Amino acid sequence: MNNKLNYLVIHCTATPEGRNVSKEDIIRWHTNPVHLGGRGWNRPGYADMVYLNGDLVNIIPYNTDDFVDQWEISNGVVGLNGNARHIVYAGGMDAENKKAKDTRTKEQLDTLKVYVKFMIKRHPRIVVLGHNEAPNANGKACPSFHVGDWLRSIRVSEANIYNKAVVSTEEVAKVSTETNSTEAEA
């Protein structure tokens, strides 16, 4: 069994600053058939979402234990999905939709902070990272801010910060090859 919940991955929707994006939009974009403009995945790429106004919205069920059951998987990053929960905030691009930008509103910052601290409290060994830090990030800018710096600014312990080599690359590689989740990512 290698379905432990080891990682919390932070994403952005890669939509322009100030634009409202809903849970329904995410589900449609990710799970609609390709011929209807979706990606045709069997499930969305994010488990939880933070709206512009700070509302925290659940997309994929969560049973609070230390394991990622099949029905708890979201398709956030290839290779990590079987061991991760994915949180996304609405935004991540500048208003012109040209450049990656940290567009988190004050409300989103507050909610993300509470969410991260809550997840660490519940899963003390969980490691938090940005999509752009994942081994299979493929050069993505998502979530458009430096997750490690932000985590330190809200006093998250180094033990829970990915880019401090808590998890060895060998371990990540091992997780990647053993994960049998669908090969999709948001």
Ligand SMILES: [Zn+2]
């Ligand atoms: Zn992402």
